[in-house]
Amino acid sequence: MTLNYPNGQHYSQKQSTTFKAKHKSPSRIVYGNRGMTLEQEINDSNQYYLEREIAVIHKKPIPIQIVDVDYPKRSAAVIKKAYFKTPSTTDYNGIYRGYYLDFEAKETKNKTAFPLSNFHDHQIKHMKACEKQHGICFTIVRFVSQDELYLMPTSLLFNYWDNQAHGRKSIPKKEIEDVSFKIEYSLQPRIPYLKAVDLLINQIEGDNNE
Amino acid sequence: MTLNYPNGQHYSQKQSTTFKAKHKSPSRIVYGNRGMTLEQEINDSNQYYLEREIAVIHKKPIPIQIVDVDYPKRSAAVIKKAYFKTPSTTDYNGIYRGYYLDFEAKETKNKTAFPLSNFHDHQIKHMKACEKQHGICFTIVRFVSQDELYLMPTSLLFNYWDNQAHGRKSIPKKEIEDVSFKIEYSLQPRIPYLKAVDLLINQIEGDNNE
Numbered sequence: 001m002t003l004n005y006p007n008g009q010h011y012s013q014k015q016s017t018t019f020k021a022k023h024k025s026p027s028r029i030v031y032g033n034r035g036m037t038l039e040q041e042i043n044d045s046n047q048y049y050l051e052r053e054i055a056v057i058h059k060k061p062i063p064i065q066i067v068d069v070d071y072p073k074r075s076a077a078v079i080k081k082a083y084f085k086t087p088s089t090t091d092y093n094g095i096y097r098g099y100y101l102d103f104e105a106k107e108t109k110n111k112t113a114f115p116l117s118n119f120h121d122h123q124i125k126h127m128k129a130c131e132k133q134h135g136i137c138f139t140i141v142r143f144v145s146q147d148e149l150y151l152m153p154t155s156l157l158f159n160y161w162d163n164q165a166h167g168r169k170s171i172p173k174k175e176i177e178d179v180s181f182k183i184e185y186s187l188q189p190r191i192p193y194l195k196a197v198d199l200l201i202n203q204i205e206g207d208n209n210e
Numbered sequence: 211m212t213l214n215y216p217n218g219q220h221y222s223q224k225q226s227t228t229f230k231a232k233h234k235s236p237s238r239i240v241y242g243n244r245g246m247t248l249e250q251e252i253n254d255s256n257q258y259y260l261e262r263e264i265a266v267i268h269k270k271p272i273p274i275q276i277v278d279v280d281y282p283k284r285s286a287a288v289i290k291k292a293y294f295k296t297p298s299t300t301d302y303n304g305i306y307r308g309y310y311l312d313f314e315a316k317e318t319k320n321k322t323a324f325p326l327s328n329f330h331d332h333q334i335k336h337m338k339a340c341e342k343q344h345g346i347c348f349t350i351v352r353f354v355s356q357d358e359l360y361l362m363p364t365s366l367l368f369n370y371w372d373n374q375a376h377g378r379k380s381i382p383k384k385e386i387e388d389v390s391f392k393i394e395y396s397l398q399p400r401i402p403y404l405k406a407v408d409l410l411i412n413q414i415e416g417d418n419n420e
Contacts, residue, residue, distance in 0.1 A: 056339045058299055061273035064289060079274060082289040089268055093303065095310040098344035102305070129266045134308035 038107050038142050045189035057094030063087050089126045100135040107142035113170035124161050127154055150180035151196035248317050248352050255399035267304030273297050299336045310345040317352040323380035324351055334371050337364055360390035361406035
């Protein structure tokens with residue numbers, strides 16, 4: 001039996017095979033039923049927060065080194081040659097009820113631990129510098145296989161990062177579960193991470209008042 | 211008499227003519243004795259503040275839409291085609307002693323007023339949204355001819371911006387002088403704008419306590 005899509009395009013079993021192949025590819029993670037990356041989901045959640053005047057959080061653009069730009073007459077400038085630069089900060093920052101927020105969003109296919117290779121030294125330095133100025137820093141971690149999301153405090157990250165020369169190169173998932181704030185997916189926003197930020201702020205301010 | 215530079219290069223009167231021509235060009239502002247743009251000077255000042263752990267403020271990268279990327283073997287990826295996108299936020303943000311800072315830096319050759327055409331609607335919206343979250347927003351304005359710098363509060367900007375349909379399209383320099391905090395150049399950092407930010411914070415917090 002020949003199957004066709006409503007638009008008349010022929011349905012082929014091959015397509016789903018191609019999709020599975022993509023799903024296994026290490027270079028790009030595609031979520032079957034959603035087709036959205038962690039970054040897209042966080043951007044959408046930020047848009048939700050922005051429209052409702054709950055918070056103003058943006059992903060920073062990718063830094064590039066522009067080498068050559070063409071300015072054609074009567075049309076927009078075209079960048080003809082550019083290179084990616086290493087970012088000197090984290091990906092996201094902004095403001096939420098008077099607090100400066102600064103964070104990374106990372107995912108791993110590892111089932112039992114979060115590899116420290118997901119971070120660069122300058123990102124850790126940046127988060128440490130922000131915390132000295134009383135900013136609220138954290139990482140949103142997704143374990144892809146289990147599709148679990150955590151808001152991981154910097155205390156755990158810095159502890160493993162600073163000791164990796166003599167210790168292990170990854171943070172055990174069990175420890176992340178113990179000290180992080182779990183984020184459950186919701187409909188609107190998809191990733192309601194500010195709930196977890198509230199808990200983190202309470203914890204930080206509780207520690208400061210002790 | 212023939213004049214040579216210490217490196218032996220011939221000194222020609224032509225060079226200074228060329229410089230003057232450049233100086234008059236509307237497309238790019240070159241400061242004779244410094245050769246630095248306002249952006250460069252603020253970036254350098256931010257680097258100074260960062261190294262001394264005074265504040266963590268960064269300029270955001272220019273947002274671009276990447277169309278085509280080449281991945282040559284054994285060398286860095288090259289962006290072959292990309293377009294500039296309109297930024298959805300201001301240029302600078304970060305944290306300073308617990309305060310979220312968010313600002314633009316703009317210069318004008320106009321001697322008596324600051325044209326509102328220097329701003330985009332989305333930048334104004336962004337600053338208003340940040341202020342609702344208790345962020346500290348402002349504009350660093352340079353009057354190029356007089357080489358004067360001001361930290362202009364948003365109250366003045368929003369007032370003129372919101373009334374421009376029925377009023378004037380620029381803010382008189384006199385009014386900027388009256389309500390802004392003047393920034394005097396220094397050696398280190400070149401633009402010590404955080405001194406002015408301290409005064410702005412005092413003013414805002416004073417208003418809130420009244």
